Amino acid sequence: MSAPSLSARPGNPERTGDPEGAGQSERAAGVAVLAVDVGSSRIDAEILDERLACLARASTTTPSAGTTVTSPSSSASTGGDPTADAVVGLCRRLAGSAPPGVPVRRLGLAAAAAVDTRAVAAALAVPVVVTDEATAAGLAEWRHGAGRGSDDVLVVLLDAEIAAAVIADGALVRGRSGQAGRLGHLGVRREGPVCACGLRGCLDVLASTRAIVDAYNARSLTPVARATELRARLGADPVANEVWRGAAAALAEALLTACALLAPARVVLAGELAATGEAWLEPVRAGLAAASPCVSVPPVVAAELGPRAGVLGAAMAALEAA
């Protein structure tokens, strides 16, 4: 691939070589990466240098938020996947505003849902390194955020779905086909609501932001649009109290299982609920107090990097793939 369609400076001779053959010499020369985090409502993109300093950034709205996008195998042509088109447009806009002289030859993509990455790679003429959103956030928090300094960390990203990055013995555990850490489908209440996977009582239908909103709105005359809106109603609204505490208790039960299996030294909670601080952390910790004496429960802390963790993790994965 040599088409210089993604160029910080049109015609830059540094960008006409073979990116796949560049390897370490390319990194030594100073190479930036594009990193894109495709969230359910917003797409964030940055160009970063090898030290993860931001050289340029841009954002856009995720098209058709909340609806299904095409799978990576469904189409290799541009135009078939509106999310892929949005990523391509955002990256081209970003490249135009980036400082010249630093070649951008890889794109790290973190996504919560399927994106036609082959179409993105073809349109931008760069190799794309795909990482799921929880893994990307986990990598960033482990190396540069609330998990730094520890070799055994569980980073749980609680969003419309719940997933975790597992770091054990100083390495990211990906599992077969990258499926490690699918905490959202751990069975917590066998009599609970039906999950999208077909089973009942998965953590996703008990403690995800989507589940919290649904559970609250089903019982309240004053509906909310986001789970964090319940925070302001705690104490004065019994339904908010019950839904909030119930979700935290379900998460704690799943964490107990994870702690029994993995014995992490630290649990890092990421996502908008964790950003509310002790209001969310305290009931989760209270649930963990029910642990068997044989299970070691580690400190539970909030993530430190905020929404930028996805972009940072995507960039790290792209740099490490060089």
Ligand SMILES: [Zn+2]
């Ligand atoms: Zn499930």
